[in-house]
Amino acid sequence: MKANTKAYLKQIPELAKAARHEEVFWLNDRKLPEFMQTGRPISEAQLAAAEQRFLRFAPYLAEVFPETRAAGGLIESPLKEIGRMKHFLAEYGGEPVEGRLFLKMDSHLPIAGSIKARGGIYEVLKHAEELAVQAGILREGDDYRILAGQEAREFFNRYTVQVGSTGNLGMSIGIMSAKLGFRVIVHMSADAKQWKKDLLRRRGVTVLEYPEDYCAAVEEGRRNSAADPTSYFVDDENSVDLFLGYSVAGKRLQAQLAAQKIKVDEEHPLFVYLPCGIGGAPGGVAYGLKEVYGDAVHCFFTEPAEACCMLVGMVTGEHDGVCVQDFGISGKTEADGLAVGRPSGFVGKVIDERLSGICTIQDEKLYDLMRGLMKSENIFIEPSACAAFAAMLHLDVLREYCKKQGLGGRMDRIVHVAWATGGSMAPAEEAETYLKK
Numbered sequence: 001m002k003a004n005t006k007a008y009l010k011q012i013p014e015l016a017k018a019a020r021h022e023e024v025f026w027l028n029d030r031k032l033p034e035f036m037q038t039g040r041p042i043s044e045a046q047l048a049a050a051e052q053r054f055l056r057f058a059p060y061l062a063e064v065f066p067e068t069r070a071a072g073g074l075i076e077s078p079l080k081e082i083g084r085m086k087h088f089l090a091e092y093g094g095e096p097v098e099g100r101l102f103l104k105m106d107s108h109l110p111i112a113g114s115i116k117a118r119g120g121i122y123e124v125l126k127h128a129e130e131l132a133v134q135a136g137i138l139r140e141g142d143d144y145r146i147l148a149g150q151e152a153r154e155f156f157n158r159y160t161v162q163v164g165s166t167g168n169l170g171m172s173i174g175i176m177s178a179k180l181g182f183r184v185i186v187h188m189s190a191d192a193k194q195w196k197k198d199l200l201r202r203r204g205v206t207v208l209e210y211p212e213d214y215c216a217a218v219e220e221g222r223r224n225s226a227a228d229p230t231s232y233f234v235d236d237e238n239s240v241d242l243f244l245g246y247s248v249a250g251k252r253l254q255a256q257l258a259a260q261k262i263k264v265d266e267e268h269p270l271f272v273y274l275p276c277g278i279g280g281a282p283g284g285v286a287y288g289l290k291e292v293y294g295d296a297v298h299c300f301f302t303e304p305a306e307a308c309c310m311l312v313g314m315v316t317g318e319h320d321g322v323c324v325q326d327f328g329i330s331g332k333t334e335a336d337g338l339a340v341g342r343p344s345g346f347v348g349k350v351i352d353e354r355l356s357g358i359c360t361i362q363d364e365k366l367y368d369l370m371r372g373l374m375k376s377e378n379i380f381i382e383p384s385a386c387a388a389f390a391a392m393l394h395l396d397v398l399r400e401y402c403k404k405q406g407l408g409g410r411m412d413r414i415v416h417v418a419w420a421t422g423g424s425m426a427p428a429e430e431a432e433t434y435l436k437k
């Protein structure tokens with residue numbers, strides 16, 4: 001154990017509780033109202049550029065991924081009210097949830113079937129655009145469908161893309177890169193499910209497997225890529241591009257809520273619950289939402305009790321300077337998408353003044369919630385995604401939070417959005433095994 005570990009455990013009750021393998025709901029006392037925040041680590045121009053890039057690629061995506069055609073080549077997922085799941089949660093948690101409950105179904109995003117279809121695909125598209133522009137294959141104002149042609153595919157085939165993953169990031173990077181024509185190597189950690197590796201191999205992706213955890217897979221990928229000048233490494237631990245791809249979800253959700261005539265303002269607050277692994281996906285989405293809604297949106301991360309890396313990073317303020325194992329927490333979880341022991345090096349700092357809190361959940365409850373959603377709404381999402389309901393099982397803390405924020409009397413006006421982060425690509429027999437667990 002590190003020298004300061006004991007001191008942290010003594011000073012921070014939530015950390016001590018997490019180290020005892022109990023569930024924790026930590027409220028972030030460093031969160032500040034918008035007007036007091038100390039600047040914008042990600043600029044408005046960066047966010048707008050990310051949106052624009054997705055628009056430029058939309059005709060290409062519609063061409064090569066028919067499932068995106070109905071949405072004009074946008075990679076977007078439904079927002080669905082889940083009233084029957086709200087009843088299930090009231091029964092399961094023993095207490096009714098006040099307000100309306102929605103499911104943001106990134107579990108059903110086209111192309112990659114998880115939230116990684118936002119950030120992962122964005123970073124691959126950006127890299128492809130840069131290479132193609134440099135080589136003169138693509139010029140400003142061009143129709144991006146030329147990237148689907150033989151010449152572009154042969155050009156991209158001279159380059160490699162690599163990534164380390166617990167499964168879903170590898171799927172999004174692998175599927176998108178292979179479609180463009182890149183050679184792809186995905187370095188998979190021990191947590192990755194077999195069907196994800198099989199699916200990638202069928203699409204021509206090289207999948208290398210490691211008996212160790214996620215950090216080891218990333219390390220090996222980074223080293224392997226650095227040795228090859230034609231190789232590009234998608235760095236989940238530090239990538240701003242991944243973060244930007246995720247952040248576009250803020251404006252997209254705003255449009256969906258508006259289309260369903262759901263009012264969001266400080267009197268009608270939006271509470272969003274985001275399953276968190278290394279932090280990029282939930283961090284990017286939360287940042288994008290705060291840019292759109294400011295103080296009217298309240299973002300919570302949710303993590304498996306045994307892989308609560310963002311919790312340990314944020315409560316200590318050490319971010320990627322600590323990992324869960326430093327505190328005797330195993331890092332092992334059935335929620336493979338969240339099986340990360342050390343948080344991102346930059347996400348914690350970027351959202352430090354914006355995040356409302358972090359709630360953890362025990363693995364066995366994830367399966368109960370998965371069956372509950374299946375039974376009540378006939379929607380299948382993977383175990384990791386079920387962490388989105390964690391806070392609904394700790395309504396006492398949520399009430400305390402509302403009181404502190406001056407929302408005490410308004411809880412029935414809250415619009416809750418549980419962010420379902422993955423699951424639709426699981427083969428039927430795989431979903432069946434999950435449901436029986």
Ligand SMILES: *Cc1c(COP(=O)(O)O)cnc(C)c1O
Pocket residue numbers: 114115116168169275276277278279280281282337338340382384385421422423
């Ligand atoms: C990756 C992933 C997350 C969290 O994303 P991070 O960027 O790792 O924090 C959540 N749910 C699922 C299903 C995922 O695959």
